[in-house]
Amino acid sequence: xxxxxxxxxxxxxxxxxxxxxxxxxxxxxxxxxxxxxxxxxxxxxxxxxxxxxxxxxxxxxxxxxxxxxxxxxxxxxxxxxxxxxxxxxxxxxxxxxxxxxxxxxxxxxxxxxxxxxxxxxxxxxxxxxxxxxxxxxxxxxxxxxxxxxxxxxxxxxxxxxxxxxxxxxxxxxxxxxxxxxxxxxxxxxxxxxxxxxxxxxxxxxxxxxxxxxxxxxxxxxxxxxxxxxxxxxxxxxxxxxxxxxxxxxxxxxxxxxxxxxxxxxxxxxxxxxxxxxxxxxxxxxxxxxxxxxxxxxxxxxxxxxxxxxxxxxxxxxxxxxxxxxxxxxxxxxxxxxxxxxxxxxxxxxxxxxxxxxx
Numbered sequence: 001x002x003x004x005x006x007x008x009x010x011x012x013x014x015x016x017x018x019x020x021x022x023x024x025x026x027x028x029x030x031x032x033x034x035x036x037x038x039x040x041x042x043x044x045x046x047x048x049x050x051x052x053x054x055x056x057x058x059x060x061x062x063x064x065x066x067x068x069x070x071x072x073x074x075x076x077x078x079x080x081x082x083x084x085x086x087x088x089x090x091x092x093x094x095x096x097x098x099x100x101x102x103x104x105x106x107x108x109x110x111x112x113x114x115x116x117x118x119x120x121x122x123x124x125x126x127x128x129x130x131x132x133x134x135x136x137x138x139x140x141x142x143x144x145x146x147x148x149x150x151x152x153x154x155x156x157x158x159x160x161x162x163x164x165x166x167x168x169x170x171x172x173x174x175x176x177x178x179x180x181x182x183x184x185x186x187x188x189x190x191x192x193x194x195x196x197x198x199x200x201x202x203x204x205x206x207x208x209x210x211x212x213x214x215x216x217x218x219x220x221x222x223x224x225x226x227x228x229x230x231x232x233x234x235x236x237x238x239x240x241x242x243x244x245x246x247x248x249x250x251x252x253x254x255x256x257x258x259x260x261x262x263x264x265x266x267x268x269x270x271x272x273x274x275x276x277x278x279x280x281x282x283x284x285x286x287x288x289x290x291x292x293x294x295x296x297x298x299x300x301x302x303x304x305x306x307x308x309x310x311x312x313x314x315x316x317x318x319x320x321x322x323x324x325x326x327x328x329x330x331x332x333x334x335x336x337x338x339x340x341x342x343x344x345x346x347x348x349x350x351x352x353x354x355x356x357x358x
């Protein structure tokens with residue numbers, strides 16, 4: 001009975017080329033025999049399915065006859081039936097660091113480090129900070145204390161005792177890389193990896209730093225000053241490059257700060273503008289008047305024009321959210337309050353207005 005290649009890759013017959021590639025790289029990564037929980041039989045099966053379904057001609061033959069006739073891989077054919085050109089796309093990696101398959105995971109070590117060498121990078125750190133609405137408008141600074149891996153303060157990350165010099169690593173002969181022999185179902189390959197003694201630097205201290213034991217790293221509390229920009233929105237992230245965990249012979253990770261801005265009872269942001277509601281009396285709406293309004297940066301006088309209408313918006317320029325050298329505007333929405341009770345005198349006055357057609 002012919003194999004169900006679609007089922008092997010977990011796909012249906014309508015799967016696109018991209019779907020096939022994604023399914024293959026995920027399963028190849030999972031079952032590779034050189035991984036701890038790998039499965040050589042499953043890996044070969046997945047590779048065979050990919051070899052057929054990724055080739056337009058072979059796939060058409062398989063869909064029509066249940067098998068491919070155009071030099072199908074598998075047993076007796078090309079070892080594993082790989083289409084190596086397809087892997088060039090996977091070696092690019094994801095810009096966000098979430099790619100689930102990379103040549104470096106499986107193939108780079110097999111071929112003497114033929115792929116690109118990636119710079120070692122420390123782990124990222126993420127924290128949350130709560131600020132007031134006013135601070136989100138005008139910006140602020142916060143100091144936080146983080147307990148993280150940092151470069152040793154005594155040796156500056158070199159791992160050497162103060163005054164001691166560095167010497168060539170005897171394990172890798174100063175190359176920072178060592179070669180090992182690895183076996184897989186492809187055959188025997190030479191692997192090249194970072195030296196575990198010098199961590200890829202090719203040098204080791206003659207005398208180790210007493211503070212970090214030669215590691216060049218230490219776990220300590222560090223005070224970080226965070227500048228929160230004006231106009232930041234609730235839920236936005238700030239990225240501080242190099243603010244994360246340090247690593248030997250590599251770059252530190254990044255610090256990500258998620259901002260939680262509290263709401264204000266009277267103001268909301270809309271772009272670079274601030275919006276508020278001002279309650280006024282009906283007589284002031286008809287005749288006009290001056291009101292005092294407490295803004296985020298002090299009190300101002302607001303002139304209500306004669307004949308103001310419900311929902312009318314008054315614009316005060318330059319009282320909004322700072323944006324570089326300028327500021328947005330303050331938009332004041334008028335709400336005309338209607339009295340719940342009227343005195344006899346007020347009723348008589350309104351009757352007179354009614355007679356005049358007002």
